[in-house]
Amino acid sequence: xxxxxxxxxxxxxxxxxxxxxxxxxxxxxxxxxxxxxxxxxxxxxxxxxxxxxxxxxxxxxxxxxxxxxxxxxxxxxxxxxxxxxxxxxxxxxxxxxxxxxxxxxxxxxxxxxxxxxxxxxxxxxxxxxxxxxxxxxxxxxxxxxxxxxxxxxxxxxxxxxxxxxxxxxxxxxxxxxxxxxxxxxxxxxxxxxxxxxxxxxxxxxxxxxx
Numbered sequence: 001x002x003x004x005x006x007x008x009x010x011x012x013x014x015x016x017x018x019x020x021x022x023x024x025x026x027x028x029x030x031x032x033x034x035x036x037x038x039x040x041x042x043x044x045x046x047x048x049x050x051x052x053x054x055x056x057x058x059x060x061x062x063x064x065x066x067x068x069x070x071x072x073x074x075x076x077x078x079x080x081x082x083x084x085x086x087x088x089x090x091x092x093x094x095x096x097x098x099x100x101x102x103x104x105x106x107x108x109x110x111x112x113x114x115x116x117x118x119x120x121x122x123x124x125x126x127x128x129x130x131x132x133x134x135x136x137x138x139x140x141x142x143x144x145x146x147x148x149x150x151x152x153x154x155x156x157x158x159x160x161x162x163x164x165x166x167x168x169x170x171x172x173x174x175x176x177x178x179x180x181x182x183x184x185x186x187x188x189x190x191x192x193x194x195x196x197x198x199x200x201x202x203x204x205x206x207x208x209x210x
Contacts, residue, residue, distance in 0.1 A: 018045040018064065025075065029063075032080045035136075038087050044079075052149050055082040055091065074145055077129075077137060084128050090121040119170060123177045131181055139178060146171050 025044060033039065043062040050066045063082045070078070085091065097114045104110045129135060130142040150168050 018047050018062075020045055025079075028072070028076050029079050029083070032076065032083050036080075036083060036087055038083060040086070042083070042086060053078045053082060055085050057091065061086050061091070077142065077145055080136075081125060081129055084125045085121070088121070088124065088128075090125070093117060093121065119173060122170075123174055126174055126178055127181055131178060131185075139182075143171070143175055143178075146174075 020043075029042070029044060033042075040061070043060075045062060045064055046067050047064050048067045050064045053063070053065050055061060055063050063079060065078070094117070097117050101110050101114050126142070130137040130139045147168070150171055
């Protein structure tokens, strides 16, 4: 509990250094919000002490970016990733998991379960970003940005937000889950096509027999 309170206090102190992003970034965010039909208020800010892009605030959402140089495509992908977390209410789940860990601190598995929740929320976000048939981003393009950002920073624990990426081990696990998801989707597609073909064959046979 003391450790968690110290981290929250440190994050609050860090927020004092937030500065609003330039106005030319807002049209990009508005385009992404329209694409995802997300119409809630969300603030954009830069912070020199933020190691990776992240979103904070379960109620008053804010996307925080490190003071860095981004090309427009990378910036759009980063903003969309964080917006997907907001759309899926992942911060609410994270806050609930944090409260659960504080209350049940004596349960050995509660911390591991919170970490699992973090990673699976990230995986769901990855699927939304590059795993759907209508996704804007390609898997290789998407994970290249994650790997690039992970190589530039060291893992930092922040319990009140979702960050773009963690360490390389976490990203590797997310990539493996994406591969498994793609294989499952392909297997499902093959089964559906096979079922349709078998059904058509049976209908033709029945028609020929009659």
